[in-house]
Amino acid sequence: MTGMLGHPVAENPIDLMFDAVYAHYDLPWQFWKSDIASEADLAHAVRALVPLGYRGVGITVPYKVAVIPMLDAIDDDVKAIGAANYVTVEQGRLIGHNNDGKGVVKAIEKVAPLRGQRVVMLGAGGAGRAMAAELAWAGAEQLTLITRRQEQGEEVAAMVTRVSGVPTTWQPWQGKVVLPEGTTLLMNATHLGCAPELEPVPLDWNSLAPGTVVVDVITNPRITPFLATARERGCPIVDGVEMLVQLAIQIFEQWTGITPDEAVFQRAVAEALGE
Structure with a gap:
């Protein structure tokens, strides 16, 4: 289980892209987008990540700053910038990162x-x-x-x-x-x-x-x-799609330990956008 927490998330093609890449590498993984209505709901969602078995989630607007106190640890980039855009779950602990x-x-x-x-x-x-x-x-x-x-x-x-x-x-x-x-x-x-x-x-x-x-x-x-x-x-x-591909490659590698071929991500996002 991987995913994204934010509001709004409906138009973001990241789930289709990640699911296609997971399939390419024969990983039994899935990516779920969750539209979170408030910071109070965000706190509930973050607390549920470990018991639900998530490996990690992306954090998008408007919660990149608000999520930080809800995490167990943050990396040096988050400390310097003051915002997190994805989380890894490591031995039951939630670690915040930023590669935006x-x-x-x-x-x-x-x-x-x-x-x-x-x-x-x-x-x-x-x-x-x-x-x-x-x-x-x-x-x-x-x-x-x-x-x-x-x-x-x-x-x-x-x-x-x-x-x-x-x-x-x-x-x-x-x-x-x-x-x-x-x-x-x-x-x-x-x-x-x-x-x-x-x-x-x-x-x-x-x-x-x-x-x-x-x-x-x-x-x-x-x-x-x-x-x-x-x-x-x-x-x-x-364009923003190129940015999404570049940061998604880094997040995929962090979550899975696999260094992906960029062309796989480029094809996946093009298909997700109907190009």
Whole structure:
């Protein structure tokens, strides 16, 4: 038994992808997505993981921070970042890990090097805070976090600066986002653009310089309206499905002890999305 705890989870193709990979490697494993309505319900679900026989679970929005006090131990990445995106069950103990940012770094560096990038990130929730830290550790020159919640944005900016030494600032999200001059990489770390609503990201597209790398964390659809507009403007893009594949490979290996072939994951997620 493996799975994911979060809200919402319906549109995420991760269960279909993992089940296909389990089948490929002849593992009698299953992946269950559970839509958890509240932090109180999350506590019940986490307590049930060991008696139900789970090997591990992914943790997604909005519980990547809230889950931490419910665990028996956390790794160094979770300690630094302050969020967990998956749990392993080891000898009856729940151990929290975070590889959100590691998957993002691998996906982006297939398209462009991160060293020297001047990054703007929209949103700074549980996934965003991990991604911001990992982008800084990977060599980004500067980060600007644009969020609607000042307390959250300033806290994450301070964390990134503290753990990486990379200058990170907060900017309020008011109306259409105007990008700071010199931005070379733009990332949407919000749920805007997710199926089925496909809400547009309120961005002043005229402030986007040609050649800016544009990244979206949304997994369904693969090409969001945000990425489609960026591609039309000639920008290189990185989609959330590629990030999902990269972090899922790492989680699969942690849970099973098997180093999988990336092509198996790529085929599985393409089939899950009906591509």
